Amino acid sequence: MTRSPDCKPWCDNHLTKFENSCNTMIVIYDDGRQAEAPPTPGTMAALFRAGLPKAISWVAFVASQDEEDEKPIMDLQFFEAGDGAEQISNLHVDLDGLRTLHSSLADILREFS
Numbered sequence: 001m002t003r004s005p006d007c008k009p010w011c012d013n014h015l016t017k018f019e020n021s022c023n024t025m026i027v028i029y030d031d032g033r034q035a036e037a038p039p040t041p042g043t044m045a046a047l048f049r050a051g052l053p054k055a056i057s058w059v060a061f062v063a064s065q066d067e068e069d070e071k072p073i074m075d076l077q078f079f080e081a082g083d084g085a086e087q088i089s090n091l092h093v094d095l096d097g098l099r100t101l102h103s104s105l106a107d108i109l110r111e112f113s
């Protein structure tokens with residue numbers, strides 16, 4: 001964890017190597033699965049898997065802001081299972097988008113609780 005005196009309150013990873021920026025990454029959901037070895041090429045399992053989208057296992061909220069950014073740049077990043085998994089997809093969201101997402105999920109949870 002690195003911080004500078006001018007850090008944003010949410011910064012827990014201040015980077016100075018290429019740019020002077022505040023950063024954070026928070027895992028907001030993890031289904032707990034471990035990475036699986038890919039199926040052997042040519043097998044039925046490989047054929048079946050080939051047509052399917054990659055399965056997301058964990059989701060992280062990521063924010064960064066440097067001196068030129070008026071507001072933090074925020075994303076929800078989606079990953080396959082495993083700690084070293086590569087990012088599969090990215091949803092860029094601003095604060096209003098996050099509030100809409102939060103509100104929609106709250107409405108759904110009320111219906112399903």
Ligand SMILES: [Zn+2]
Nearest residue numbers: 007011014022
């Ligand atoms: Zn910072």
